Amino acid sequence: MILIISNKYDLSVDYIIEILRKHNDSFLRLNTEDIVNFRFKAEFPEGKLQIISPDGRKIQGKSIKSIWFRRPGKPFENEDLPSPTKEFIYNQWHSFILGLTTIEGIKWINNPFANYRAESKMLQLKIARDCSFRIPQTLITSDKKELETFFKWRGEKAVVKALDAPLIEEEEKSYFIFSNVLEDISSIEESEVSITPFIVQELIEPKTDVRVTVVEHKTLAAKVSLKGCASSMLDWRACKDINLVKFEPFELPEKIANLCVRLVKKLGLRFAAIDLVQRGDDFYFLEINPNGEWGWLQKRAGLPIAKEIARALCEPMGRK
Incomplete structure (x- = not known):
């Protein structure tokens, strides 16, 4: 059952x-x-x-x-x-x-306690580093001086994103906080920075987004590309016209596929969705969603994700 x-x-x-x-x-x-x-x-x-x-x-x-x-x-x-x-x-x-x-x-x-633990962005980065993933240079701060130092060291642009679930829920409407490129911090007040911690990361560009769905020992990857006016967007999830987002099956290098499986296992999960970016021959880990959505990905990229989840549910617990 x-x-x-x-x-x-x-x-x-x-x-x-x-x-x-x-x-x-x-x-x-x-x-x-x-x-x-x-x-x-x-x-x-x-x-x-x-x-x-x-x-x-x-x-x-x-x-x-x-x-x-x-x-x-x-x-x-x-x-x-x-x-x-x-x-x-x-x-x-x-x-x-x-x-x-x-x-x-x-x-x-997944075990709900493992899910909750794996949602920590700081833990994700730590375990990804332990697994030998490349990760962008990252600062988590609520201090404007640290933000200024990061910009002086890393250049004129950086990626800023939420530390926890990027969703604001109100009674009538919900808002999703997408990753954005931060360029000019001179007009940002100290009070705007100190109110909450957030993530600032090195901007990896040019880059190709890769979405990896892991089901136990299986990896199913899709390359994400943006067309037309959406091509300059940092976060493809922010594109309101889904027809401008293209998903294609993508074959991961064996080393990267093994790292994805290892990461999921070390987090105590059997399923997860991992966001990577590729620059040249290098792959960088961005984040992992222990309960990431996949229905749209199966339909548009033709990946047999449902088949793998069903297999995992039906196989005995000790089998790989």
Whole structure:
């Protein structure tokens, strides 16, 4: 039995379910918006778990071989409850889902605690360096004097980006903070720098963006290129016209592919999306997303990512 934990808007799950059905693999999709329609029981010290689905299926914890911790959302998203009550209820369910990691013998893609740890940009850079990846010269600071020193040393341009999730969520709208080129810092006030730490990196140019999806020992890479008016953009994700972004299958040098697999393993993950840039024969590590999106990449670059995830979910935990 494969347990898929996600949300009802997650179309990438559909790719996996199609493959699982084709091979008659048993699975249960648990959308967190519908979690209150399931019934759960966990017993200790026995360590037993039971899940009863809305259609009456009883799933015993010992029958679950793998869990795909995909994109869980919040329960009660449309319930007319006070916000503090919603948050309290969400926290209880979140704690329960995390508690599923206590069940022994389950293969997680990925363990949520490993996901959370791997989201640290500072940890990513440290582990990437330990794995012998090239990384751009990087400064993480909230001090304008340090920023000025970095610019004097590295030149007139640098890349600035968020240290944590680059998303600002408001009730009516969300905003994504893309990486940007910073050129003139003379007009930046000290208070604008000191309010929060951020990442400043050496600008690698000319460069080619490469997106690498790692599923256990497999690497599936795509080269990203921008066309027309978008060709000068630093961050291809900022392009509003997806037709100006081209994704092509890309064969990584064996050494770089092995580094990607090693990095994912050292972070305790089985799946991740890695952003690299290539300049000449050199590849530089930028960041890793332990739960990166891939549905659009499979469709546009023709990469068999869903097939590899399905394989990983179905294979025994110790198999490589």
